Amino acid sequence: MLSPVALRHDFRSRPPEQVRVVVFGATGYIGRFVVRELVSRGYQVVAFARERSGIGGRQDRDQVIADFPGAEVRFGDVTDPQSIADTAFDQPADVVVSCLASRTGGRQDSWAIDHDATLNTYREGRRAGAAHYVLLSAICVQKPELEFQKAKLAFEAVLRDDAEMTHSIVRPTAFFKSLAGQVESCRKGAPYVMFAGGELASCKPISEQDLARFMADCIQDESKRNQVLPIGGPGPALSARQQGQMLFRALGRDPRLLSVPIAFMNGPIAVLEGLSRVVPSLQDTAEFGRIGRYYACESMLVWDHDAGRYDADATPSYGEDTLEQFFDRVVRDGMAGQELGDAALF
Template identity: 60%
Template sequence: MAMAAVTHLQLLSPHSFSCSIHQQQTNYSSFPFLNSLSLPPPFANSSLFLDHQSHKSSHFSHGRCFWATLSGQKRFQGFRRCVAELAAGTVLRKSPRDTNVLVVGSTGYIGKFVVREVLKRGYNVIAVARERSGIGGNFDKEQTLAEFGGAAVCFADVTDLNSFKAALEAQGSQIDVVVSCLASRTGGVKDSWKIDYEATKNSLEAGLAMGASHFVLLSAICVQKPLLEFQKAKLRFESELQACDKISWSIVRPTAFFKSLGGQVETVKAGSPYVMFGDGKLSACKPISEADLASFIADCIHDQDKVNRVLPVGGPGKAYTPLEQGELLFRTMGKKPRCIKVPIEIMDFAISILDFLVRFFPSLEDAAEFGKIGRYYAAESMLVLDPKTGKYDADGTPSYGTDTLEAFFEKVVREGMAGQELGDQAVF
């Protein structure tokens, strides 16, 4: 049956609803394209209005209105997208104490801060962790439980979907929002696809099975120009998440982290020069602290303006080139700048050799990839890429938070890099 004019859909409960066309009540089973629709909770007292003649639809829930387009073959997907947005809108209006947030990648560099921030805001947090976590697997179960006091900790293997689902079911709690802070620990080829794509997709599937209505993804701004395997893996999942009509989403693409700019603090303190590639101006970034990024991610749980949006974000202040970063570090120490500028062609030569050797020694695949990662970050800016000009735009890169790079350098010069260790990601 072709639908025209105005259809009214009254969502009566998580899995039941009634429809009316031209004010005539009808059962949803009369419409084949609705038969396989799975409605996530909660939907009590919510309504959806579809207007196919005017090519727009709106749904009203507790006085709020959202718009979408439905037509032709996309009717079913569009309908489900509206339902997903309705579900997200309902969840976003729930109080924190009534909202269950699943955090995967909770023991990672950013994940730890996300768990603490979401707990601080009063949400119910289920933190997913491995039995051995942290750099080199140095954290055991007891240490993880102590780290996340106030959160329910679910020990699970996110790379195994079935066991992951079983572990969540054993928790016995419905999930409202999933926050994924998963990231490859090394950037290696196989590890990137295993974590940045497969494990993150498992988090989506497991969340949907537990009733999740919104998914917050920690991605990276560098996926704008995907030349590396971990970028391609992240971008593939981003694409599938955006195409999923069962859930709404927020994709967070941060710029550089503070810790990635602190790798030379100790060597410079010891009297060594600051090393950079080219003239020190090949790239730039607006780094963001882990605390500010965690706050932004937590905002995505309740902020309707961040729903179904890709969200690049950097820290406050100007964009710094490597040359400016080095000058700032020396100024913080009260020393005269001493820099070594290394031709980037040296990296190109080394990468070409590794690429050649990989043909005969496949075990060198990751070594070649690590070289490409280092080269990428030496030459590419961590800023918004203007698709029209093909250039990075510092002014067009949103700023968020209060922590500045200068304050970070002052702290690590005074206290050291404890808590900012690069660990398995030292290549970055």
């Protein structure tokens, strides 16, 4: 039950042009589409960015500002609460949207960004009067084995425990970008590499634009208030084998698929885990190995705890863009805008 103060501040009764939305992680893969979608819907949008943004910090201030016509672009540091307060929340806000995510999934980086920095945006947004928080999380937190998953879950708990600020926790399945790591190698003649026959893990991939639309819906849609929202793209779940076959269709070639046993990953990971106990600098390297193995083994679908299995039918679908269309486009036009950067596993 919302308090009288929160009810008086209910932005949902106002038109978008009177609703101020602050977006963190605005220059990231999903964040930039969220900013543009919110601007297109008429919201007052503040896009919070670092002084140098994008993969490798290649974008300077002027480039970031040019990327977001119609939005107020503010520059600061999400790890510094005062920076957030002074620049993002120098005036009252209604909604906070966080698309923050650690760049690598490393242990320290995960807690610094997926938890601590995100917590900073929540606390400062609350002080600025924000009534709703939209969080971009991940569907894989259902079975938390990795540090970034644990960090995300810890922050999700903060939102769920807040009795006054409402929330929408969005847990998407795989992004198109995350399935594009082998496009260039296959284009050059290499086989598509998969693990254990390519049937262990499946997903319902969603495009950045469709996900941005879904997140924007969370601002006004009452049914998405105080909900955890798993979301995938249109169509059936796709296994790694099916994704590889789809990529080769886009390339106009017969499929070349190479299956590697999961055990191939276990040995190196075990060695790195052992070494990291005496050489702490190897902890992240071991974690990266665990991340790769996790995505090779675990489906990005809703987990049915009672049945002990992933359930494609229970994973909601949204949007219009398909992975097949995406592969056709990047084969034709190249990977501009889909670079993996520090997130690359292949």
